[in-house]
Amino acid sequence: MAENLNGTEGPEQQFKSYLSQGKFMIQRSKSLNQFFFHPRVAFPGTGERDLEWVEVSGKGTVHSTSCNRRLPEKGGDFNVSLITLDEGPRMMARVEGIDPDKVEIGQRVKARITSLKGEPAIVFDILKG
Amino acid sequence: MNQNDINKLRGKTAVVGLAESGCGLASGWSAMEIMANSVHDALDDAGIKLNEVDGVFAATAFHSMAAMSLSEYLGIKPKFADGSQIGGSSFLSHILTAAIALDAGLINVAVVAYGSNQKSMVDLKLFLRRCHMKLSMNQGCQLLLMH
Numbered sequence: 479m480a481e482n483l484n485g486t487e488g489p490e491q492q493f494k495s496y497l498s499q500g501k502f503m504i505q506r507s508k509s510l511n512q513f514f515f516h517p518r519v520a521f522p523g524t525g526e527r528d529l530e531w532v533e534v535s536g537k538g539t540v541h542s543t544s545c546n547r548r549l550p551e552k553g554g555d556f557n558v559s560l561i562t563l564d565e566g567p568r569m570m571a572r573v574e575g576i577d578p579d580k581v582e583i584g585q586r587v588k589a590r591i592t593s594l595k596g597e598p599a600i601v602f603d604i605l606k607g
Numbered sequence: 608m609n610q611n612d613i614n615k616l617r618g619k620t621a622v623v624g625l626a627e628s629g630c631g632l633a634s635g636w637s638a639m640e641i642m643a644n645s646v647h648d649a650l651d652d653a654g655i656k657l658n659e660v661d662g663v664f665a666a667t668a669f670h671s672m673a674a675m676s677l678s679e680y681l682g683i684k685p686k687f688a689d690g691s692q693i694g695g696s697s698f699l700s701h702i703l704t705a706a707i708a709l710d711a712g713l714i715n716v717a718v719v720a721y722g723s724n725q726k727s728m729v730d731l732k733l734f735l736r737r738c739h740m741k742l743s744m745n746q747g748c749q750l751l752l753m754h
Contacts, residue, residue: 483644
């Protein structure tokens, strides 16, 4: 009955491993043909476990945005937004390359893999045109 | 509550599914992932679907609001939740509360869950220092499901 997980990676670690390889992958249930985020062991709400990792376009739309004020000596203001990915799921991330209080709802953005506090992470840039 | 009162609950509810996950070492797995994995295994054990769960009971050293965090992770909105944290007896307390809630008709299916990666987490020593715990902890994860 006890399931041995040693030598395998949990979904969160898998997500980070893919990011380290330069790939933005999220999970999809094969039977539902639906994506979700953040990485989990099963589809939220209904519990399907027939999951596969799929590389996504990285394109999305700003659903909501905020500017978090911070002292300049502690790194200055930074943006926190909710981004709806073209594949469906919504994720929280920073939009960079623009003043943190100038991000607007509805703007098109594209993901970029970077590093935050020593861990691979996703940030978004404004998509021009 | 005396012994006669608690006996009123006898035979009213039952454990119908059980699972363990990630026992021993489980490097690369978070406490929540191990806990959720065992929830899904226990549901499979019982042949019950996740969306039938309407009671969530959980406690871990990693989540100050474990029942809420687990519900969010599972993607469900239970009618009744209890995240009382009273150490190793948390789960006996959860089972008693779950039995009362089931018997009262407040809920139909309860999950009682625990998850930990204390043995295999990378920054174990840091965690222990923070919690003032000894190095003798074992990892374990189990779940009881009552109906």
